[in-house]
Amino acid sequence: MIAHDVITFLCAKETLPEVRLEITPYRYGKWDKSIYNPKAKIEMRGGKRPSVAHDDPMIDEDRYYADFVTYHSPNGNTTDLYETIALYSAEPDWGMDETIRVSPFQFLTGGSQGYRHLRFALFGIRAGAAHKRAIHFTRLAERAFDGGDRYWGVRFSACAIHYIEDLLTPLHQKPCTEGFYLRVLLAWKRMGGIFTVGFNYHHSFERYTGYHLWHGTKWLIDAIRRAKRIDIGPLEKDLKVFWKRAKRLTCRVFREWRGFLKGKMEHGINLLGPEEVAVLDPPDSLKRLIEEWLDLAAGLVKGYLDRFVAPRLEEGRP
Numbered sequence: 637m638i639a640h641d642v643i644t645f646l647c648a649k650e651t652l653p654e655v656r657l658e659i660t661p662y663r664y665g666k667w668d669k670s671i672y673n674p675k676a677k678i679e680m681r682g683g684k685r686p687s688v689a690h691d692d693p694m695i696d697e698d699r700y701y702a703d704f705v706t707y708h709s710p711n712g713n714t715t716d717l718y719e720t721i722a723l724y725s726a727e728p729d730w731g732m733d734e735t736i737r738v739s740p741f742q743f744l745t746g747g748s749q750g751y752r753h754l755r756f757a758l759f760g761i762r763a764g765a766a767h768k769r770a771i772h773f774t775r776l777a778e779r780a781f782d783g784g785d786r787y788w789g790v791r792f793s794a795c796a797i798h799y800i801e802d803l804l805t806p807l808h809q810k811p812c813t814e815g816f817y818l819r820v821l822l823a824w825k826r827m828g829g830i831f832t833v834g835f836n837y838h839h840s841f842e843r844y845t846g847y848h849l850w851h852g853t854k855w856l857i858d859a860i861r862r863a864k865r866i867d868i869g870p871l872e873k874d875l876k877v878f879w880k881r882a883k884r885l886t887c888r889v890f891r892e893w894r895g896f897l898k899g900k901m902e903h904g905i906n907l908l909g910p911e912e913v914a915v916l917d918p919p920d921s922l923k924r925l926i927e928e929w930l931d932l933a934a935g936l937v938k939g940y941l942d943r944f945v946a947p948r949l950e951e952g953r954p
């Protein structure tokens with residue numbers, strides 16, 4: 637998804653105490669053995685907006701962005717908790733997972749970025765590791781908190797939240813329904829091919845919702861605020877349970893989103909521009925499904941913050 641910072645910020649405001657964090661240097665290289673894009677460096681970005689611009693126009697989000705969250709520069713060596721967790725919940729999209737080899741099956745998800753940010757299941761075949769990345773960063777956060785390092789505990793938690801939000805985002809569990817996939821194969825010459833059509837529906841949905849989250853559109857923001865915290869048990873088990881729920885929701889979202897936009901999406905690449913998404917008015921039935929998604933995602937983020945982050949902020953010094 638895009639506009640991670642909006643969901644995370646609203647959930648953190650409601651769940652976490654108001655504290656400032658002492659900024660500490662990164663010293664976790666020896667604990668984090670995952671492969672990352674060597675061109676993506678760890679950034680200290682406090683005070684700046686999330687990095688939404690990209691060289692590739694297919695994934696550039698700059699024109700959709702608005703400052704829903706106001707980011708302030710660190711004051712001396714301390715920084716705002718809510719801004720930090722919001723900002724860095726966008727970090728996994730700043731290039732760390734791009735252009736690397738993480739699985740022989742990453743072609744099914746369009747490459748390493750997709751593989752780590754999705755969890756597809758189509759015709760019983762599963763690919764993608766978003767759930768594993770959430771657990772990986774949760775473990776790193778625990779290590780940082782255990783060492784009294786609240787700043788990196790929060791940053792790693794923010795990355796874990798990114799992958800949880802991705803895991804639940806519509807169309808991150810399958811690019812389309814199985815029935816639609818078969819229809820595209822049968823109508824290959826008349827339609828733009830499954831990868832193009834899947835790409836269009838997925839990215840246009842994210843641009844529509846991302847634009848309106850960043851611009852503070854009320855019914856979306858209200859859905860996040862209304863969401864009730866979900867109590868989380870064992871993370872590995874619960875992520876699977878909620879992923880399955882999101883997968884069922886994806887089938888309903890896909891049918892509605894396609895019904896709404898199919899004239900535009902099935903002949904060559906078409907991503908809705910910011911001017912288009914600004915005035916798009918989906919039917920109420922589709923809006924209710926988007927609210928259902930935000931209720932689930934925000935409920936789980938609130939539960940995660942409450943279980944894994946809030947107790948660690950009470951302990952120790954800044």
Ligand SMILES: [Zn+2]
Binds near residue numbers: 637729753798802
């Ligand atoms: Zn992502």
